[in-house]
Amino acid sequence: MNDRYVLEMKGISKSFGATQALDNINFQLKKGEVHALLGENGAGKSTLIKVLGGVHRPDKGEIYIEDKNVVMNEIEDAQKAGVGIIHQEIVLVPYLSVTENIFLGREILTPLHTRDMKKMNSKAKEMTERLGLDIDVTTKVGTLSIAQQQLVEIVKAISFDIKILVMDEPTSSLSDEEVHKLFEIMEKLKADGVSIIYISHRMEELFAVTNRVTIMRDGTYVGTVETQETNTDELVGMMVGRSLTNYYTRDYNMSNTEVLRVENLTQKGVFEDISFSVREGEILGFSGLVGAGRSEIMQAIFGNEKYSSGTIFLNGKELKFKNSMDAIKNGLALVPEDRKKQGLTLINTVAFNLSLVSLDALKKGGLINNGKKDRMVDKYVKDLNIKTASVESPVSSLSGGNQQKIVLGRWLATNPQVLILDEPTRGVDVGAKAEIYSIINDLAKEGMAIIMVSSELPEIINMCDNVCVVKDGRITGRLTKEEMNQEKIMHYATGGQ
Ligand SMILES: Nc1ncnc2c1ncn2[C@@H]1O[C@H](COP(=O)(O)OP(=O)(O)OP(=O)(O)O)[C@@H](O)[C@H]1O
Ligand SMILES: [Mg+2]
Incomplete structure (x- = not known):
């Protein structure tokens, strides 16, 4: 008997x-x-988590929960065994309400065997409130922000009677405040005797909340260490099999030639009076708290969202992009924040998804130049170290982080004049981050004007020539690379509290 292990x-x-x-x-x-x-x-x-959760059957191996051998043939088996999982991809049903999603498949019925919505709504409300969430439980999940959906997933997972909770990158789209809330929830669950498996590429989170770390590499087990007895360098070494020098690469070479200028861009209630310019070879950062309006500003410039007033100049010429196709034609590219919603067709291949936006550029006399396309696809698979069985594999067969890299690669391949990156390294591992920084640096070196929205301060500080800090839809501070540091940025981002 071994009662030390729950799993x-x-x-x-x-x-x-x-x-x-x-x-x-x-x-x-x-x-x-x-x-x-x-x-x-x-x-x-x-994959390991999906084996535990009854999503995939293992080819070999056994699972013991409290010393009992369990076979997870289907998702329900895992639920019955007390395993709650928050998967990396959101699996809620968008056209159902928060309540309906929480109770899906185990609805509370009235004596007449109809769904007791009143009771379920009030229970759902109780659960969300207990976690301190301010969400109307009758809203359709599809209308919630990604962060809110992630929180609903958490409510749903812990609404079962669970012994084990697995969180597969729960924080990838949460704000600092929401991450903090999540950590509090985890503390409560721990106090209730729940054991937690936590997956995240953010090292500082691992040090903040975990007791032990198990490292995997290429499908093999590398080792398990006590969090208190290790450090980032050791973990990275175990993870990538080598130590990472040169985490950030940056040759500063901003020119004086202005490429994009934005003046007084306003959409009342969303962002106001946004003015900035970006030059050839410059990386201009946009910092601020999640929800400050940075993505909305970028989407408006790119023609995806409306703005009521203000002007945009590209190479000194006033322009207003009718839609994103128009922006792309004029030499802009935008790697969106929410890669799940904006971009990948999962059933299509890696090659298809990588070349999707640059098809026009790959055409010769109306036909696609296949040789050129293949070279382009191969280049990005290699440069971004995209892990795939083949370029003809469906994107759905790739890991979460590798799917992210495809969206990035697709836009890099358009070879734009102005590249807007919204949280470019979200969900990717440390090694891939370093590669992405090096690619961004190379593009700036070639003269591309780059705008980088990022919630990660070290990324802003180590990569940008200048930064605009956004709070509540307004630029509250501007700093050059000589002036930037975490304190100053946070000061502007929070309004100087
Ligand atoms: N359904 C599938 N079909 C084919 N291959 C798959 C499938 N699911 C995962 N794989 C492959 O299995 C390997 C492990 O993927 P997995 O999703 O477990 O990685 P991960 O560690 O979670 O990565 P990430 O940090 O990017 O989320 C990858 O090579 C992936 O392409
Ligand atoms: Mg994963």
């Missing part, structure tokens, strides 16, 4: 065709601990 996974292997996603993985979860799973994009973290 043991022994010798788990799983292949998808020629890809061995998991190779003899052992994993042990102690009662009441928060245990991180760490590894590069495509290391096998989500």
